[in-house]
Amino acid sequence: MAKLQSGSELIFRVAIALPVYRLFDYLAPYNIEMTAIKPGIRLEVPFGNAKKIAFLVECVQHSNIDISKLKRVERILDEKPLLSTKDLALLHWASRYYHHPLGEVFSAAFPVALRQGKSAVIQTEKRYALTELGKALASEQLKRSPKQKSVLEKFQAHPNSLSEAELSAWNQNWRSAVKQLMDKQLLQLVAAAPGINSREPIIRNSALHCNPQQQAAIDVVSDSLGQFGVFLLEGVTGSGKTEVYMQIIRTVLERGQQVLVLLPEITLTPQLEERFRQRFTVSIAISHSKLTDRQRTRAWLNLQSGECSILLGTRSALFTPLKKPGLIILDEEHDASFKQQEGFRFSARDVAVVRAKLLNIPVLLGSATPALESLHNVDNKRYRLLHLPERAGNATAPVLQLLDIRNKRMQEGLSEALVAEMRKTLAKNEQVLLFLNRRGFAPTLICHGCGWVARCRRCDANLVIHQDEGILRCHHCGQEQRLIRQCPACRTGELTPLGLGTERVEKVLAELFADKTIVRLDRDSTQRKGALENYLQRINQGEVDIILGTQMLAKGHHFPNVTLVAILDVDSGLFSIDFHAPEKLAQMIVQVSGRAGRAEKPGRVIMQTRQPEHPLLTTLISQGYSCFARTALAERKDASLPPFSYQALLRVQAADAEMPKLFLDAVVKLAQEHSKGHTHILGPVAAPMARRAGFYRYQLLFQSSKRPELHALLDVLMPKIEKLKQANKVRWSLDVDPVDLY
Ligand code: ADP
Ligand code: ZN
Ligand code: ZN
Numbered sequence: 001m002a003k004l005q006s007g008s009e010l011i012f013r014v015a016i017a018l019p020v021y022r023l024f025d026y027l028a029p030y031n032i033e034m035t036a037i038k039p040g041i042r043l044e045v046p047f048g049n050a051k052k053i054a055f056l057v058e059c060v061q062h063s064n065i066d067i068s069k070l071k072r073v074e075r076i077l078d079e080k081p082l083l084s085t086k087d088l089a090l091l092h093w094a095s096r097y098y099h100h101p102l103g104e105v106f107s108a109a110f111p112v113a114l115r116q117g118k119s120a121v122i123q124t125e126k127r128y129a130l131t132e133l134g135k136a137l138a139s140e141q142l143k144r145s146p147k148q149k150s151v152l153e154k155f156q157a158h159p160n161s162l163s164e165a166e167l168s169a170w171n172q173n174w175r176s177a178v179k180q181l182m183d184k185q186l187l188q189l190v191a192a193a194p195g196i197n198s199r200e201p202i203i204r205n206s207a208l209h210c211n212p213q214q215q216a217a218i219d220v221v222s223d224s225l226g227q228f229g230v231f232l233l234e235g236v237t238g239s240g241k242t243e244v245y246m247q248i249i250r251t252v253l254e255r256g257q258q259v260l261v262l263l264p265e266i267t268l269t270p271q272l273e274e275r276f277r278q279r280f281t282v283s284i285a286i287s288h289s290k291l292t293d294r295q296r297t298r299a300w301l302n303l304q305s306g307e308c309s310i311l312l313g314t315r316s317a318l319f320t321p322l323k324k325p326g327l328i329i330l331d332e333e334h335d336a337s338f339k340q341q342e343g344f345r346f347s348a349r350d351v352a353v354v355r356a357k358l359l360n361i362p363v364l365l366g367s368a369t370p371a372l373e374s375l376h377n378v379d380n381k382r383y384r385l386l387h388l389p390e391r392a393g394n395a396t397a398p399v400l401q402l403l404d405i406r407n408k409r410m411q412e413g414l415s416e417a418l419v420a421e422m423r424k425t426l427a428k429n430e431q432v433l434l435f436l437n438r439r440g441f442a443p444t445l446i447c448h449g450c451g452w453v454a455r456c457r458r459c460d461a462n463l464v465i466h467q468d469e470g471i472l473r474c475h476h477c478g479q480e481q482r483l484i485r486q487c488p489a490c491r492t493g494e495l496t497p498l499g500l501g502t503e504r505v506e507k508v509l510a511e512l513f514a515d516k517t518i519v520r521l522d523r524d525s526t527q528r529k530g531a532l533e534n535y536l537q538r539i540n541q542g543e544v545d546i547i548l549g550t551q552m553l554a555k556g557h558h559f560p561n562v563t564l565v566a567i568l569d570v571d572s573g574l575f576s577i578d579f580h581a582p583e584k585l586a587q588m589i590v591q592v593s594g595r596a597g598r599a600e601k602p603g604r605v606i607m608q609t610r611q612p613e614h615p616l617l618t619t620l621i622s623q624g625y626s627c628f629a630r631t632a633l634a635e636r637k638d639a640s641l642p643p644f645s646y647q648a649l650l651r652v653q654a655a656d657a658e659m660p661k662l663f664l665d666a667v668v669k670l671a672q673e674h675s676k677g678h679t680h681i682l683g684p685v686a687a688p689m690a691r692r693a694g695f696y697r698y699q700l701l702f703q704s705s706k707r708p709e710l711h712a713l714l715d716v717l718m719p720k721i722e723k724l725k726q727a728n729k730v731r732w733s734l735d736v737d738p739v740d741l742y
Contacts, residue, residue, distance in 0.1 A: 008061070009027055009028070009067055010027075010028040010034070010059055010060075010061070011025050011026065011027060011028065011059065011060045011061065011062070011063045011067075011070070012025070012026045012027070012028050012043065012056055012059055012073055013025055013056075013057045013058050013059070013060055014026060014043060014045065014054035014055060014056055014057060014073075015054065015055045015057050015101075015102040015103035015105075015106050016045070016047065016052050016053075016054045016055075016103040017052075017053075017101075017103040017104050017106070017107035017115070018101065018103055018104070019101060019104065020101055020722065021101055021718065021719050021722055023057055023102065023103075024045070024047075024054065025060075025063040025064075025065055025070055026043075026045050026054075026070060026071055026072060026073045027067070027070050027071065027072040027073065028059070028072075028073060029072060029073045029074070029075070029076060030072075032076070034059075036079065036080070037056070037059060037076075038056075038080060038081050039056050039057060039058055039081065039088060040055060040056060040078075040081030040082065040083050040085075040088045041055075041056050041076060041077065041078040041079075041080065041081050041082075042054070042055060042056075042076075042077040042078050042082070042114070042117060043055070043056055043073050043074075043075065043076055043077060044073070044074045044075040044077060044117055045071065045073055045074060046071045046072075046074060051074065053077070053115060053116065053117040054073075054103070055102075055103065055106040057102065077117055077119075077120075078120060082110070082114070082120055082304060082321065083109065083321050084321060086358045086359055087109070087319070087321055087355075087358075089358055090319075090351070090354060090355050090358055091105050091106055091109055091319070093354060093358075094344075094346055094351055094354075096715075097711070097736065098344065098345060098346055098734075098736045099648075099714050099715075099718045099734050099736060100343075100344045100345070100346075100734075104343065104344055105344055108316070108319065108343075108344050108346075109319035110300075110319075111293060111296045111297040111300045112293045112296070112297070113293050113294065113297040114297060114300070118297070120301060121301075125163050125164040125165060125298065126163070126164050126189055127161040127162065127163045127164075127189065127190050127191070128155070128161060128162055128163075128167075128178060128182075128187050128188065128189060128190065129155070129160065129161035129162070129187070129188060129190040130152075130155045130156065130186065130187060130188075131185055131186055131187065131188050133185055133186055134152065134155065134156075134181070134185075134186035134187055135156070137152065137186060139152045139153045139156065145177075145180070147173070147176070147177040148177045148180055148181055150171075150177075151174055151177040151178060151181060152181060152186060154167075154170060154171075155187065158277055160204075160281060161190045165285075165286075165295045165298055165299070166286075168291075168292070168295060169286050169291060169295065170270075171530075172529075202250060202253045202254060202280055202281060202282055203250060203279065203280065203281070204278065204279055204280060204281050207243070207246065207247050207250070207279075208240075208243050208392075210240070210243065210244075210247065211240070211390070211392060213387065213388050213389065213390070214240050214243060214244050214247075214388060214392070216386070217231075217233055217244050217386040217388065218244055218247045218248055220384070220386060221244075221248045221327075221362055221364055221386070222247075222248055222251045224362045225251065225252060225255060225257075225326060225327065225361070225362060226255075226360070226361070227360055227361075227362070228356055228357045228359075228360050228361065228362065229362045229363075229384065230353055230356070230362070230363045230365065230377070230382065230383040230384065231362060231363070231364045231365065231383065231384050231385075231386055232333070232365045232366075232367075232370055232374050232375075232377075232378055232383045232384065232385050232386065233364060233365065233366040233367075233386045233388065234367060234368070234370050234385060234386070234387050234388070234626075235366070235368060235387065235388030235389075236368045236388070236389075236390075236391060236397060236590075236594065237368045237391075237590075237591070237594025237595075238391040238392060238393075238594065239368075239388035239389070239390060239391055239392055240388060240391075240392030240393075241331070241366045241388065242272070242275060242331075243392065244366075244388070245261070245329055245331070245364070245366070246275070246276070246279050246280075248327065248364065249261075249276075249280070249310065249327070249329075250279075250280075252326035252327045253280065253282055253309055253310075253326075255326060256324060257324045257325065257326025257327070258303065258306070258308070258309050258310065258311070258322045258323065258324050258325055258326055259309065259310050259311070259326055259327045259328075259329065260303075260311050260313075260317070260318070260320065260322060260325070260327070260328045260329070261310065261311065261312050261313070261328075261329045261331065262313060262314065262315065262317060262318060262328070262329065262330045262331070262338070262348055262352065263312065263313070263314060263331050263332065264314070264315075264331070264332045264335035264337040264338060264555060265314070265335075265337065265555050266288045266289065266290050266314055267532055267552070267555075267557075268331075268555060268557075269286055269288060269312050269313075269314075270533070271557070271558070272312060272331075273286060273312055276310060276312070280309075280310065282308075282309035282310060283302070283307060283308045283309060283310075284308065284309070284310045284311075284312065285298075285299035285302050285303060285308040285310070285311045285312070286299060286311075286312050286313065287299040287300065287311060287312070287313035287314070287316070287317040287320065288313055288314040288316070288317070289314065289316065299311065299313075299317075299320070300320050300321070303320050303321060303322055303323070304320070304321040304322070304323060305323060306323035306324060314337070315337065315338055315340060315348040318348045318351060318352060318355070322359075325359045325361050326361055327361055327362055327363075327364065328352050328355065328356050328361065328362075328363045328364070329363075329364045329365075329366065330348065330349055330352055330363070330364070330365050330366070331366045331367075332366070332367055332555065333349050333365035333366060333367045333370065333371060333374060334367045334369050334370055334371040334374070334587055335555070336584070336739055336740070339737075339739045339740075341740065342733075343733075345733070345734075345735045345736065345738075347737060347739075349365065349371075349374075350737070365383070368590055368591065368594055368625070369586065369587040369590045369591060369625050369629075370629070371583070372583055372629060372632060372633055372636065372643065373642070373643045375629050375633065376633060376643040376644075377643075379633075396602045398565070398593050398594075398596040398602070398603035398604060398605050399602070399603075399604050399605065400589075400593060400605045400607070400620070400621045401604065401605065401606050401607070401621070402606075402607050402609050402612045402617060402618075402621065403415060403417055403418060403606050403607060403608050403609065404609065404610075404612040405608045405609065405610060406610050406612075411508055411512070412500065412504055412505055412507070412508035413436070413500040413504075413505055413508075413568050413569065413608075414505070414508065414509075414512070414568070415608055418566055418606060418608060419512060421564060421566075421604075421606060422513070422546070422564065422566075425563055425564040426513070426516060426545055426546075428563075430561055430562070430563040430564070430601065431539070431542075431544065431545060431546070431547065431559060431561045431562040431563070431564075432545065432546045432547070432562065432563075432564045432565075432566070433546075433547045433548075433549075433553060433559060433562045433564070433565045433566070433592075433595055433596070434505065434509075434546065434547070434548045434549075434565075434566050434568060435549065435550075435553055435554070435565065435566065435567045435568065435592045436500065436501070436502055436505055436548070436549075436550065436567075436568045436569060437550050437551050437569075437572070437573075437588070438499075438500065438501045438502065438550065438569075438572075439464075439501055439502050439503070439522040439523055439524055439550055440464040440465055440466050440473070440475075440501035440502070440503055440524070441464075441465040441466060441467040441468075441497060441501050441503040441504045442464070442465045442497035442498055442499045442500060442501050442504055443462060443464050443465075443498070443499040443500075443501060444462045444464075444465075444497070444498040444499050445462075445463065445465050445472060445483075445495055445496070445497060445498070446495070446496055446498045447487040447489060447490060447493040447494070447495055447496075448493050448494040448495070448496045449487060449490045449492055449493015449494065450487060450489050450490040450493050452487050452488070452489035452490065452493070454472050454484075456474035456476065456477065456479055457479070458474070458477050458479055458691070458692070458693050458694040459474055459476045459477050459479075459689065459691055459692045459693060459694075460689050460690050460691045460692070461474055461475070461476050461689065461692075463479075463481070464501065465483065465497050465501070466483075466503065466524070467483065467497075467503055467504075468503060468524075470482065470483045471483055472484075476689065476692050476693065477692060477693035477694075500568070500569065502520055502522050502525075502548055502549065502550060503520070503524075505548055505568065506518060506520045506548055509546055509548065513545070513546060516545040516546055517543060517544050517545050517546070518544070518545065518546045518547075518548060519535050519538065519539060519544045519546070519547050519548070520548045520549065521535055521547065521548070521549035521550070521552050521553060522549055522550040522552060523550070523552070526552070532552075536557065539559060540558075540559070540560070542561060547559065547562070551588065553592060553595060554588050554591040554592045554595075555591065557595065558595075559595050561601070562595055562596050562603065563596060563601050563602070563603050563604065564596065564603070564604050564605075564606070565592055565593055565595055565596040565603065565604070565605045565606070566605070566606045566607070566608065567589065567592060567605070567606070567607045567608065568608055569608065570585075570589065570607040570608065570609050570617065571609055571610055571611055573585035573588065574611060574614060574616065574617075577688065578740065578741050579636070579639070579641050579741075580739060580740065580741070582616050582632055583629075583632055585616065586616065586620050586625060586628050586629075586632070587625075589605075589607065589620060590620070590625050592605070593605040615631075616628065619631055640703075640705065642737070644705075645703050645704060645705050646703070646704050646705075646706075646707040646710045646737070647701060647702065647703045647710075647736075647737065647738060648701075648702045648710060648714060648734055648735065648736045648737070648738070649699055649700070649701050649702075649734070649735045649738040649741065650664070650667065650699060650700040650701075650702070650721075650732060650733075650734050650735075651687065651697065651698075651699045651732065651733050651734075651735065652664055652684075652697065652698045652699065652700075652730050652731070652732040653687075653692070653695040653696060653697040653698075653730065653731050653732075654695060654696055654729060654730040654731065655694065655695060655696070656696070656729065657696045659696075659726060659729050659730050660684075660696055660697060660698035660730055661684055661698050662726055663698075663724065663726040663727065663729070663730045663732070664683065664684035664698050664699075664700045665684065666724050666725075666726060667684075667700060667717070667721055667724070668681055668683075668684065668700065670717060670720055670721070670724075671702070671713065671717055674713055674716050674717060675713055676709055676712075676713070678704050678705050678706045678709045679702060679703070679704040679706075679709055679710055679713050680702070680703045680704065681700065681701075681702060682700070682701040682702075682703060683698075683699060683700040683701055684698050684699065684700045685698065685699060685700075686698055686699075687699050688741070695731075699741075701741070702714070714734070714736075718734065
């Protein structure tokens with residue numbers, strides 16, 4: 001760009017994180033060197049009475065707004081853009097594809113501190129390592145100060161150094177103990193771990209000897225480094241996917257490139273981090289929402305500058321800039337948490353594929369239960385399937401069984417046959433895992449006298465009984481009230497809990513298995529920081545006999561001594577109105593069963609059901625997930641449902657009961673004017689939960705057999721929707737490729 005001529009004003013067109021589609025024009029700052037001005041730099045601009053951070057989109061000569069009305073950019077925050085041209089292109093693509101305002105998309109790509117305009121300079125952090133003395137000391141000698149002992153053990157488990165951030169991610173209270181250990185000359189300050197430019201060896205301990213299927217997968221992906229390609233690694237739990245990842249990562253690191261690894265769950269990062277640190281000497285960064293802003297900013301900048309070679313993170317880490325990108329891995333690619341469910345509703349899997357294409361690198365998607373979309377992409381040759389059909393090492397696959405509980409005596413959800421099986425397993429000193437995807441004591445409180453039910457005042461939902469806390473709580477809006485003893489309607493009837501939650505099952509387990517140790521893992525029992533880690537540790541050390549939990553258990557955790565898994569109520573998943581439900585149920589069953597018999601001991605999975613002939617269950621058990629997936633895909637095809645068609649869901653809510661429908665009626669009218677033959681406009685209909693947190697909710701579904709046509713319609717429609725006269729009276733959001741129709 002040329003130096004600014006006096007007389008003509010140059011205009012900065014910027015994106016600001018606001019829920020509006022338009023961009024904003026500002027006058028360029030005085031006296032700037034235009035050669036240094038590149039799209040993507042952060043700016044500070046006056047906005048109303050405040051200042052806001054903006055992202056430069058382009059410099060233009062003309063504005064549609066009278067130049068005398070334009071305000072001037074106050075400050076330029078970056079000398080050069082923090083994101084590469086390709087990553088900027090990715091954000092533009094995502095904004096267009098998800099029909100989400102560019103400013104908010106930009107904002108999502110940056111850590112909070114940088115969004116707020118803080119400086120993008122890394123504060124150097126201290127690193128600590130053991131001294132010779134510290135390496136030799138038996139940690140038992142510190143047993144009188146447990147904190148120092150645990151810090152020493154942490155270092156002894158990590159023979160190289162640990163940074164402040166890594167220590168904080170492990171345990172927030174490390175500082176005083178580290179200082180005391182330094183005073184005792186057991187720890188010392190050291191220089192940083194090697195980044196991508198280092199010549200240090202990359203591998204610490206050697207890789208496992210792979211079986212032929214693993215080796216084939218490693219070879220295929222390794223041969224494709226340096227070019228775009230999507231690989232779907234389908235392998236049952238324990239088939240050695242992580243080992244495959246690590247051996248490919250090694251090759252990427254040897255090429256001097258970086259790897260981005262995305263996981264569905266924060267709680268899974270420590271396990272994988274541990275395995276990676278055992279294997280690699282390079283610097284590894286972690287990024288997820290439980291870290292502080294400072295920690296996340298540092299991880300982001302360390303990847304951007306090349307200080308770190310591997311980033312392990314959740315969905316939001318997807319946009320982290322990489323100095324030398326080599327590979328993106330998404331583990332458990334089927335997991336719904338890769339889809340952001342509020343605000344900028346992107347699919348981390350789909351955006352990762354687009355990002356890899358722009359960067360010209362491969363993406364590796366791994367799962368025991370691939371998403372139907374991904375299998376469909378294998379069928380139409382967009383993804384390449386790599387298969388690990390067997391468990392690695394000596395582990396054998398668990399046996400799945402249905403337990404018909406029709407007309408059987410049940411005690412709080414446990415059949416006598418199941419209890420007997422549990423006793424047998426426990427007698428062998430093996431662990432039992434029970435899965436029930438409902439927390440709380442019971443989902444409903446009902447009056448035995450008059451039928452009154454405790455409802456949430458703000459939602460179309462029942463209040464859930466939380467007996468331990470003595471409250472009734474709405475799981476949709478969080479509203480709470482004291483657990484009542486008397487029916488407010490008839491004042492005489494007895495209030496009875498209806499249905500089962502984990503709390504209730506825990507109580508009956510404590511009676512039936514009085515001499516056993518039981519642990520309940522759900523969102524309520526693991527709220528306290530460190531609680532989950534503590535439970536997992538106790539389980540792995542064999543201190544726990546029975547593990548009871550919700551979907552938290554379905555993901556990734558290794559419980560090597562569990563040999564019996566029981567799904568207490570598989571039927572509740574069979575009757576959802578959402579067409580995604582069978583897929584999610586099948587994935588859940590297979591994932592939960594993956595927890596059984598991971599080591600040498602074979603595992604069993606028992607599913608209690610009143611639908612023993614249900615085709616989903618029988619197909620899954622007799623023919624496995626792949627067969628189930630084939631059948632489910634055929635059904636989707638017959639019904640013209642995704643992935644054989646494309647959807648976008650417009651959700652609307654308002655405090656006023658009429659407004660959402662009025663608004664959507666107006667949208668339908670607009671849409672019909674612009675729609676071509678292949679796009680169906682379904683609705684408006686009341687949302688499955690028609691009222692939530694006091695808001696009335698409606699939705700409108702767009703579905704098309706042709707993706708470009710759907711998007712062409714949304715392209716014209718969305719900016720017009722924003723200007724409808726009802727638009728200010730409702731809150732609305734568009735969900736492209738929704739995974740949940742609620
Ligand atoms: P996944 O990620 O598919 O669940 P992992 O990579 O965690 O599988 O492997 C499961 C277990 O099998 C781990 O304990 C791992 O060390 C072991 N393992 C993986 N590959 C091999 C192999 N080729 N030979 C022996 N053991 C293996
Ligand atoms: Zn009553
Ligand atoms: Zn509620």
